[in-house]
Amino acid sequence: NAGVTQTPKFQVLKTGQSMTLQCAQDMNHEYMSWYRQDPGMGLRLIHYSVGAGITDQGEVPNGYNVSRSTTEDFPLRLLSAAPSQTSVYFCASSYSIQGPGGTYNEQFFGPGTRLTVL
Amino acid sequence: AQKITQTQPGMFVQEKEAVTLDCTYDTSDQSYGLFWYKQPSSGEMIFLIYQGSYDEQNATEGRYSLNFQKARKSANLVISASQLGDSAMYFCAMREGPGNTGFQKLVFGTGTRLLVSP
Numbered sequence: 637n638a639g640v641t642q643t644p645k646f647q648v649l650k651t652g653q654s655m656t657l658q659c660a661q662d663m664n665h666e667y668m669s670w671y672r673q674d675p676g677m678g679l680r681l682i683h684y685s686v687g688a689g690i691t692d693q694g695e696v697p698n699g700y701n702v703s704r705s706t707t708e709d710f711p712l713r714l715l716s717a718a719p720s721q722t723s724v725y726f727c728a729s730s731y732s733i734q735g736p737g738g739t740y741n742e743q744f745f746g747p748g749t750r751l752t753v754l
Numbered sequence: 755a756q757k758i759t760q761t762q763p764g765m766f767v768q769e770k771e772a773v774t775l776d777c778t779y780d781t782s783d784q785s786y787g788l789f790w791y792k793q794p795s796s797g798e799m800i801f802l803i804y805q806g807s808y809d810e811q812n813a814t815e816g817r818y819s820l821n822f823q824k825a826r827k828s829a830n831l832v833i834s835a836s837q838l839g840d841s842a843m844y845f846c847a848m849r850e851g852p853g854n855t856g857f858q859k860l861v862f863g864t865g866t867r868l869l870v871s872p
Contacts, residue, residue, distance in 0.1 A: 667857045669857070676864060677864055678758070678845055678847070678862025678863050678864050678865060679799070679845070679860070681859055681860065684857055686856065686857050694859065724797070726799060728799075730857070732856070735804060735806070736809055736811070737787065737804055737805050737807075737809035737813060738785075738787060738806035738807075738808060740789075740804050740849065741849070741857065741858045742801060743799075743801060743860075744801075745798050745799035745800075747797055747798050748797045748798065
């Protein structure tokens with residue numbers, strides 16, 4: 637299994653350009669999500685999906701769109717890139733697991749995409 | 755709103771010694787869950803351990819244990835017998851809302867960088 641794959645690994649954009657960050661998982665997980673990681677901060681949730689055709693906003697959704705047409709793929713679109721979107725972007729897939737401490741999502745993260753907007 | 759605080763930006767430990775990484779949290783929920791993730795220099799986030807708020811026993815996974823002190827609202831990660839490969843960033847996170855099945859949003863702390871020396 638490849639797990640969670642993300643492309644590209646690195647990207648440089650100019651302000652105003654648009655692009656799509658790709659994410660795919662081969663574990664048949666229900667849930668997928670996008671986070672951004674900025675220096676000195678923890679990961680913040682951008683958008684998430686609980687299944688094909690169902691998406692919702694996270695903590696920092698502005699400037700990003702998502703769609704989920706299949707279980708495997710969850711692309712993140714930047715509509716008009718801004719310098720404030722310079723960040724490392726992580727995609728994750730997850731499923732619910734019953735453990736001794738209750739039910740939780742076990743998340744599997746991709747390797748990340750480092751995006752710079754000039 | 756939930757908040758995770760990690761006050762140690764960096765920690766040093768010698769190989770084979772134990773180390774404790776601090777995490778305190780703030781929530782008004784009765785049901786919550788706490789996670790620790792490891793982020794090596796390669797960038798991917800790796801799930802380490804989970805503790806549910808109703809679990810009276812501290813969670814353990816191999817060399818990792820979570821020292822859960824509910825009254826103090828702390829969930830410290832203890833790594834026993836440190837290895838060179840433990841050098842990484844470590845993030846504490848909390849799930850928002852009850853631990854039922856479904857996607858669980860996570861709130862992350864800012865992380866602690868651990869350096870293990872020979």
